[in-house]
Amino acid sequence: MTKRDISICVNGKWYELAVEPYETLLDVLRNRMGLTGTKSGCAKGECGACTVNIDGKAILSCLTLAVQVDGKEILTIEGLPKGAELHPLQEAFVKRAAVQCGYCTPGMIMNAKALLDHNSNPSEKEVRKTLSSNLCRCTGYERPVKAILDAATIMRGKDER
Amino acid sequence: MKEGFFRPREYHRPNNLQEATWLLSSFGKRAKLIAGGTDLLVNKPPKVECLIDVESLDLNYIRKDGDGIRIGAATTLDLIERSPMFSAGPYVVLSEAASNMATPTVRNMATIGGNICNASPAADLPLALMVLDSTVKIYGLGGSRVLPIGEFFEDVNKTALDEDELLVEVYIPPSPAGTGASFLKLRRHQTAIDLAVVNVAAKLTCSDNFCEDARIALGAVAKRPIYAEKAKSLLTGKRLDGKLIQDAAKVASQEAKPIDDIRGSAQYRRRMVAVLVKRALELSITRCET
16 A cells, blocks of 8 residues: 655645555544544435535545545634634524534534625525535424524624724 | 455556546546546446546646636535536536535535536536537547537446547537526435436527527436437527427427336336426526516
8 A cells, every 4th residue: 555645725724645545534533633523424415414614615535535636725614613603604603502422513514604695695595505514313394594694794894893 | 356346456546647547548448537436436337447537638627718628527516506607697507516516515526527427318518518509528539529518428337538638628618698508307205315216407588488409408318418409409499488488398309219217117208208308408598588
C-alpha cells in the first residue's frame, strides 16, 4: 500500500497526514481526527448523515476520498460554534426541539449551513428540497424545517446590524 | 491484498489528458477514473489498483459554442440544474433530468460524465442528451474521436470506451425553432432518491401542430437507453392530435424490452412507458409554441 501525504484544512486549522488511497474523508474525520460529530449512516450516499461542507458546498464525506480533498477547506459540525456560543442553526435546532434521536442532526445542520451561505432568505420549499438529502428515521422534518427558517431570519438580522 | 475489498494502491491526479490516457493504458482494467465518486465509492469494485482523478483536467465547464453548448465531462449536476443555458427552449429537458436525479447533495458531487460512463440502463441524463442529438468527445492514445451519444452505450454498465480512453465533453447542437422537449421519471415513490422504474425524454419540432421532427428516448426498459424509432417515424410528417399521440405512445411501449426486477414488473414498465411517453409528448407540444 502506498500512503499519500495530504494537507487539509479542518474547521480552520491545517493538518498534514498520510492516508491510504481508499480511505474516505468520513473515516479520516472520525477515526483519525476524533471528530465523531459527522455520522456514518448508510455509507452509500443515501442518508446524508455524513454531510460536511467542502469549500462552502454540502458534500457527502462517505463518498469522498481523503486524497481527493488535498488542499481543501472542510467544515464539520464541530467547527460551527464560536467558543461556547452555538451557531444560530444549532441554537434554532435546540429551541425548536428539532432533534429526536439526533443521529441525522449534524448532517441536516451542515446541509442547511451550505444552503444559508448561498441563500440567506430561502423559502420553506427550498428548505424542504435541501432536506430531501437527509434521511430522518424518526421522521421529524417539521421542526428542522422551522428551525432552519428561524436561523435564516436570525442570521439575516445579524448581517444587517 | 484481500480479495473482494476496494483497496486501490495508487492514486493519481493527472494535469493533462495525455497523462490521463497514459495512466489508463498502462493500468488497463486495473485502473478506474474517479470524479464525484457517487457511483464508484458506492460500488467499491475490488481489483482496482489505481484511481485516476479527473479533478485537474479542467473538464468542469458549460459554455456556448456558436449556437450549440459544450459541457465538460466533470461538470457537476447542480451546475447543470441551475445553469441559465438549460432554463429555456428544448434545453430544459437536461435540467429536468438533472434535477430529478438522486438528492441535492449527491448532485453537488455527481458529474455528467460519470452518469454517462456508468452506463446504467436507468440513467437519467443520457435520455435528455439523446433527444437533443448530443455527441460525446472521447480522448485516447490515438487522439480524440466523436460519437453520437446513442452509440456510446453498448450494454449494462458497458460503453464504447476503450481501456485507454476517457469521455471529455458533451456537445449539444442547436435545435430548430419551434422545438420543445421534456423529461419524465417514474419512481416507486416520488421521493427524491430512487432510481427510475421508467424514465422518458421526448423532443418535438412542430409548426402549426404539424410534426416536422421527433425524438423519444426510453430508460430502464432495456440493457441500455434506447430510442423509440418506430414511434418517431409514426409522428414525423403528421398533424399532431390526441389519437396520434396515443398511438405513438403505444408503439413506443412495444419497442421497450423491460425486465422484471425489484422496482417493477416488465408488464407494468411497458404500460408505464405508454403513459410517460404520452405525457412527455403532450408537454413537449406545449413547449413548441414559444
